[in-house]
Amino acid sequence: MAMAGEYSPELLSKEIRRLSRKYPFITTGTIGRTVLGKPIPYLRLGAGPFRWHFNGACHANEWITTLLLMRFAEDYAHACARRLPFWGKTAKDLFSRCSLWIVPMVNPDGVELVQRGMSAKHPLFKDLLQWNRGSRRFHRWKANARGVDLNDQFPAHWEEERQRRAVAAPGPRDFSGIGPLSEPEAAALAKFTEETDFHAVIALHTQGEEIYWNYRNDEPAESRGWAESLAVASGYRAVYLEGSDAGYKDWFISQFKRPGFTVEAGWGHNPLPLDGFEELYDDIARLLAEALDCAPT
Structure with missing residues (x-):
């Protein structure tokens, strides 16, 4: 696993190719493309009837x-291939019970802005410079390349959220867009979710060490109990x-009446530094393994 420096969209694509070559039971694909045409990749692991989805960035x-x-x-x-224990679980059992689709980076355009800034060659240079208050430093940027907050884009009382945010124009954060699913990244994720018909989902964010359920x-009756199990496994609330x-x-809960969770990983100011990664991963890996184990047998 590459760890040196920031985890870019290019590195993500390279790592997905490497993993799929090393572990032929991993299947890969894309759910769509970003505003700037970058692919939004996914990985799938598992052969079970319960369909889990995790996403990040x-x-x-x-x-x-x-x-x-x-x-x-x-x-x-690795644990599945070697038939090893996995965070207190049996990897082979999880693999046979669950099919897991991971979309590791929903917002590649935005990630690239945060990590690299932009040059005058960027296709949206003038707009982004204006939206970012004249700065080429994008470390606080949460939005996509059109200045839209993708996690305010889903058709679940979208109008109320837009009024609550009271942000009328594109910018680093909290602009809900011109309408629900106006952005290709959010629309692709919604379509992918509907087509794959997930039984449960986790959206991974930072920071706060909290689980919203x-x-x-x-939400269905089991959501509270699952959230409490995830909290015990991770030490989160x-x-x-x-x-x-x-x-x-x-949107997922509203649309499907199935368990959906937002997990706020870690503590600090975004972007969280890599020097605390191992401790952060220890909590999140336990939480995600516990999530897979929540699937009915």
Whole structure:
């Protein structure tokens, strides 16, 4: 697993190719493309009937979630191939019970801005410079390349969230767009979710060490218990959240009435530094392994 420096969209593509060559039971593909035409890749592991989905880097300056998911995928594949224990579970059992689709980086355009900034050759240079208050430094940028917050894009009381945010124009964060699913990244994730018909989902964000599991009383009865199990495994807090709409897990719960979770990994200021990665991964890997184990037998 590559660890030196920032985890870029190019490195992600390279690592996915490497993993699929090393572990032929990993299948890969793309769910769509970004505003700037970058592919949004996925990996699939497992052969079971329960369909899990994990995603990360919906917010650009939370790109460390991509690295967390890719490390988890590689460790899980290694344990399956070698028939090893996996965070207190039996990898072979999880593999036979669950099919897991991971979208490690929902927002590659935004991640690239955070990590590299931009030059005058960027196709949206003038707009982005204006939206970023004249700065070429994008470390606080959460949005996609059109200045839209992708986790405020989903059709779950979208209008209420837009009014609550009260952000009228593109910028680094909190602009909900011109309408739900107006952005290709959010639209691709929604379509992928509908077509694959997931039984449960986790959207990985940073930071706060919290697990949000409810949405407007639409969540199924098992959601609270699953969240509490994830909290025990990770040391995080399961939180009943109100006053937030239009996120991916909000839409998933509202649309399907199935378990959906937003996990806020780690503590600090985004983007979280890599020097705390191992401790962060220890918590998240235990949480994600526990999630797979929540699947009915």
